[in-house]
Structures are given as C-alpha cells and as structure tokens.
Amino acid sequence: MPETRNVVFLGASYAGLSASHYFLRHVYPHLPIDPNIKYRVLIIDPSTKWYARHASPRAIVRPDLIPMDKIFLDIEPGYKQYGDKVQFVQAKATSWDEKTRTVVVEKANGEAETIQYWALVLATGTRTFSPLFSLQGTDHTDVESALKAVHSKLATAKNITIVGGGPAGVETAGELGEFLNGAASWFASTPAHPKVKITLITSASKLLPELRQSISDQAETYLKRVGVDVRFNTKLYHSETTSDGKTKAQLHDGEELVSDIFIPAMGNQPLSSYVPEHLKDAKGYVVQNNKTLRVDAAGPRVYAVGDVGTYSSDGIMDIMSGVPIMESNLKRDLLAAHADPEAKAKGNDRLFEKNEKETQLVPVGRSKGVGAIFGWRLPSFFVWLIKGRDFMIGKAPDKVTGKEVEKESVWKEEKLGMGA
Missing domain, CATH: 3.50.50.60 (FAD/NAD(P)-binding domain)
Incomplete structure (x- = not known):
C-alpha cells in the first residue's frame, strides 16, 4: 500500500x-x-x-x-x-x-x-x-435563521440601530435606508417623510476609516439622503434584549437607545x-x-x-x-x-x-457608492457598476x-x- x-x-x-x-x-x-x-x-x-x-x-x-x-x-x-x-x-x-x-x-x-x-x-x-455578516464557525443555518429573523421584523420596525462605521455598517444602513425610507428629492438632503428612524453609530470620528476624509464625508451625505442619522465618537457599552423583543443599547455616556432591530456591524x-x-x-x-x-x-x-x-x-x-x-x-x-x-x-x-494603497468599494443604497482603487477615487457610478449593482453575487x-x-x-x- x-x-x-x-x-x-x-x-x-x-x-x-x-x-x-x-x-x-x-x-x-x-x-x-x-x-x-x-x-x-x-x-x-x-x-x-x-x-x-x-x-x-x-x-x-x-x-x-x-x-x-x-x-x-x-x-x-x-x-x-x-x-x-x-x-x-x-x-x-x-x-x-x-x-x-x-x-x-x-x-x-x-x-x-x-x-x-x-x-x-x-x-x-x-x-x-452578528451572524448576519458571516458564518460563526458552525453550519450555515445559523446565518439563515438570523436573516429570516430580520426579514420578519422589518415590516413593523420603527427604530433600527446599526453599530459600526466600516463597510458592513455603511452598506447595511444604506440598503435599509433606501428600502424603508426611499431617497431624498432632487433638492433635499434628507427624505421628507422617513418611515423608520435609522441610527448608525461609530466610535470613530469618520466613516470608513480606510478611506480619505472627503470620501467618508460623501458616504455620510449619501446616508443622510436615505434617512440615516450618523453619530460619531459614540461607543457601545452594553446591549440587551428586552421582554418585548426590542434591544436596549447603552452608550458610553449613559444614553440608552431602544430599537426594534439592532445590528452590530463592527469588528x-x-x-x-x-x-x-x-x-x-x-x-x-x-x-x-x-x-x-x-x-x-x-x-x-x-x-x-x-x-x-x-x-x-x-x-x-x-x-x-x-x-x-x-x-x-x-x-x-x-x-x-x-x-x-x-x-x-x-x-x-x-x-x-x-498593497498599502487606498482600495475599498462601498455601495450606499441601490444607486450610489463611494470608494477608491489603488489610490484612485472612483465616481459613484463606477462603484455601482462594479459592486453596487448586484453586490457581485453573479x-x-x-x-x-x-x-x-x-x-x-x-x-x-x-x-x-x-x-x-
């Protein structure tokens, strides 16, 4: 043998x-x-x-x-x-x-x-x-269950909190914002009548730390257009599920946020x-x-x-x-x-x-996006074309x-x- x-x-x-x-x-x-x-x-x-x-x-x-x-x-x-x-x-x-x-x-x-x-x-x-964003070292059914749980809550959700200012947090906030609140009109900076309060909190002083400030600022502008409120320099201290199925998040300064859907998207x-x-x-x-x-x-x-x-x-x-x-x-x-x-x-x-050159593509909603490849800033259309169109699922x-x-x-x- x-x-x-x-x-x-x-x-x-x-x-x-x-x-x-x-x-x-x-x-x-x-x-x-x-x-x-x-x-x-x-x-x-x-x-x-x-x-x-x-x-x-x-x-x-x-x-x-x-x-x-x-x-x-x-x-x-x-x-x-x-x-x-x-x-x-x-x-x-x-x-x-x-x-x-x-x-x-x-x-x-x-x-x-x-x-x-x-x-x-x-x-x-x-x-x-959160199992929404990756396998947990277990079978895929854990992720599948987490996705279905969020889907079931979206129809009635009034408050959503997302923690994390990296790509996962920004992309998720943008997708949820456009789906639930739509986008602002041509001359407005925010939707006139948002249906859901969506809050994105980050401990950093800017979104998307891997990208330059001007690109991060553009991402914030796009998020505001779909009704997302971004809070900087804000740390999550603790979170817990309440008896009615909501999530209570305690911030570093003692403030509490109660949300129907809570999504940790950091780290x-x-x-x-x-x-x-x-x-x-x-x-x-x-x-x-x-x-x-x-x-x-x-x-x-x-x-x-x-x-x-x-x-x-x-x-x-x-x-x-x-x-x-x-x-x-x-x-x-x-x-x-x-x-x-x-x-x-x-x-x-x-x-x-x-590769130390600035490289990251971040769709923000169904039609916008920010990013750079090897140090070259990309227009929103190209981010949509490369990634945002179908999130490369094809x-x-x-x-x-x-x-x-x-x-x-x-x-x-x-x-x-x-x-x-």
Whole structure:
C-alpha cells in the first residue's frame, strides 16, 4: 500500500475555497507521480454551504433581492471535478498538535476524528459579532435563521440601530435606508417623510476609516439622503434584549437607545480556538511569517492564509493576493520534501507584499457608492457598476467551482528557475 500524505485545508470560506481550488488546479498536477506515495487533499469545514457574505447588506433587506439559493452555495459539488484525490469533510477543528502533526475534528454527527497531516493550511478566517455578516464557525443555518429573523421584523420596525462605521455598517444602513425610507428629492438632503428612524453609530470620528476624509464625508451625505442619522465618537457599552423583543443599547455616556432591530456591524474575531495559544498573538490571530505565509513555529509545511493569519488586514484583497504566495511556497516545500521529509526548498521563496494603497468599494443604497482603487477615487457610478449593482453575487458560483482561480498567478522567479 502506498503511503498517504494528507494535504489538509482547514476552512472552506473565502480563503479556504480559493486556496484549495488553486492547489488542486495548479500545484497538485506538479507533484511527483510515485507508486509508493499518494497525496490526498482534505477540505474541512463545519458548513456544507459557502455564505457569500459580501452580499449580506442587500440580503438583509429583502429575500427577493438576493434569494437564499444565491447567497448560500453548496461546497462539495465544486470538488467533484478533481476525482478521488480530494475529499470534503463536514467537521469543525477542535484541537491541533503541531508536535504530532495532527488535527482533531468534530464531525456533524458529533464523532471526533484525528487527522494526520503532511501539509496543513489554516484558512478558518474570522467571524463577525452578528451572524448576519458571516458564518460563526458552525453550519450555515445559523446565518439563515438570523436573516429570516430580520426579514420578519422589518415590516413593523420603527427604530433600527446599526453599530459600526466600516463597510458592513455603511452598506447595511444604506440598503435599509433606501428600502424603508426611499431617497431624498432632487433638492433635499434628507427624505421628507422617513418611515423608520435609522441610527448608525461609530466610535470613530469618520466613516470608513480606510478611506480619505472627503470620501467618508460623501458616504455620510449619501446616508443622510436615505434617512440615516450618523453619530460619531459614540461607543457601545452594553446591549440587551428586552421582554418585548426590542434591544436596549447603552452608550458610553449613559444614553440608552431602544430599537426594534439592532445590528452590530463592527469588528471581527479570529476563528482560532483550536490553535495552541503559543502560536497565536494577543488577539487570537495565528502568528506567521508575514512574507512567506508559513507558520514557522509549527514545523514544516504549515501555512496560514486569509483573515486568521497576522499577515492579513481582514480584507478580501489580502486573501486573494495571499493565496498565490502561499501556494508557490507550499509547492516548493512539497517538491523538496517528497523524497526526504527533512529537506528544505532551495532558491528563493515567493514573498507577500501588502498593497498599502487606498482600495475599498462601498455601495450606499441601490444607486450610489463611494470608494477608491489603488489610490484612485472612483465616481459613484463606477462603484455601482462594479459592486453596487448586484453586490457581485453573479460571480459567487466561481468561488465554489474554482473558476475564480482558473488562471495561475505567474511567479517570474519560478519561470526563471530562481524559485526552484
């Protein structure tokens, strides 16, 4: 019997799906054909469906705008094209021992299984405070239930509070504002007769901290046009559900806001409870080499890609630009260790370079938006055209089928033989 070497991907969301499909398309075919060694790819995630969370602000408003079957997509069918070299396992990682090179997972039926790995890619990502905006390290049904709960309340809601001045908060406020209040008339700055009081609070002095002040100001103007009141320098101290199903939020200055719908849209928490403490930083992110994306302290052939790792700033750009870097180094390490597990890859590693230029697209309502790409400010129409038109949901199937990474990212040094 040939030796089975497991290449394990923990997580099947944005980073995990891209990384595993990229590996199967562009790395696996280059592994040596050896009758004594069989490489097997395992993708492990507690959810059988991928949640296209980038479209959540519009999905929150009304189910017919983005139907459930467009935002929750089956993961496993996308891997059938690769045959028996890959297996999807619905399970959650509960512990990891880097010394024995094993991961313990809990399957959907509650059974525990210990998996030995030859190479390990950590791509479990982060979760948001509200299940409206991300999977919570559980099955997709938690998100589905949260969406349905909001939909049921919108018909009678009179007060909505949204906490967080980042993209999720601004986009959600804009979508809800236009849907419930409409937009201001041509010469007005706010709707004449808003139906629902919508309050967006942020602890910052501006909206969208990643963007310049003038763009942030434009976002505030667009929000006001759909009846959203923005409150700056305001911190949430505590929130609780009242006996009548409303939410009472206490602010830092003692003021209380009571709302029919309360949406926390601030911050992320890494899904890293399975990671040994000595491999995490103070915030729970996996400590890694931020250039090679290896987790050096965990031994050979261990990597982190996406929001769970310290290289990332919790953005899609870092995920998509990080995947090819990680894959090139994983390929180098696998080829070097095929005959000798202790062998190191020769030549240069491929290194991650963070894009520090202003890049963020934020739709505000159904027809407006603000943003910049690589430092260039975009007109509202282009933000709508690129993202706001359908929140890019038309491209969502490409994530689960691997079409998104159909084309390999060329590494010039490898082509020149410097990365070999």
